[in-house]
Amino acid sequence: MSDDHHSHDEGSHFSDVELRVRALESLLVDKGLVKPETLDKLVDTYETKLGPRNGARVVARAWTDPAYLQRLRDDASAAIAELGYGGMQGEHMVVVENAAQVHNVVVCTLCSCYPWPLLGLPPVWYKSNAYRSRVVIDPRSVLKEFGVALGDNVEVRVWDSTSEVRYLVLPERPAGTQDMTEDELAELVTRDSMIGTAKL
């Protein structure tokens, strides 16, 4: 995160939008509607506490514990809560499983709904007009741009997550990882593999 030191505006080293947000924050604090410490805490939570490492723990557990995988299928929110994750924007979870002939990919075409407790806040590309518009009509070319080439025999399932249900893709466990521990497996799991724009 950087301060915006590239303004065209003489007399200020902040960009217009930075000034607008600073003014809004100070106005809302003056009116007693928000506390700056609350904002600090929110930013810290999403910068440091929540992120794709959480989702990776769920994936690694599902790969190593068949009973856990079954609980994920039956009630993903409850199974994810077993590992201590859940909450805002991840209240109602569904896990969709990749297989040799099934590839899942998640989008929200209407805004940018995303499972915050498991993946953190979404990357810019996930929120972009290009991704939101294209992945439902032409998933294969979008996936190709991410380096995921799929044969005609693979079924692509696009999950347009426009309700309060959030989706996590369970990627396939890579070959040759039989001897790895759950911790080591979790290290292999990338954010994009849990959105569906990467394979492992």
Next chain:
Amino acid sequence: MDGVHDMGGMHGFGPVAPERDEPVFHHRWEARTFALRQACGALGRWNIDIARHANERIPPEQYLPASYYERWLAGLEMLLLEHGLLTPTELASGKSAGSAPAGLTPFPPDKVEPAVRKGKQYRVDADIPAGFSSGASVVTRNIHPGGATRLPRYARGKRGTVVRDHGIFIFPDANAAGGGENPQHLYSVRFTARELWGPDASATDSVYLDLWEDYLERA
């Protein structure tokens, strides 16, 4: 609302451009905007569907070129004005013309973690029979409401198959209009790519959407 936010299937936006080692926020103002939106939402003056619909009502010529957090900022300013928390003069001048309405207290920092951890419950505990079961053939309604809806344009008047009943959920179309929760069953519905996009689409691919009872009719 048939706005530019409903962009599934549109052409012309170019390639997707992933960024390596992307930070959570690129600028301080993005982080503050995100947090302001959460902290103001916690005042309880609007619900999540009203908040989403504010972003949808940003004029298209502003919405399209704006970044995600610029949209959040424009939507937040709209919400603060419409719900009487700021006056246009205050917003324009940055000067407070009086304290907040009585009974409103700012969300305290020590409540952030518990609130983030707890989330909200959008599933409703109600005894409402399901109109459809798994495997049912359905057709989506061809509706074009002027207010909020979560039935994307590309999926209206299309035939699909119910694959799962998620249970009973708050209906956003009603909730965004301040018309109560109107809870109803929410289904995962599978559409073939060809049903949505025509004969040139892949014969194997499909799109899944979560759709409320009121969006669906028996096929």
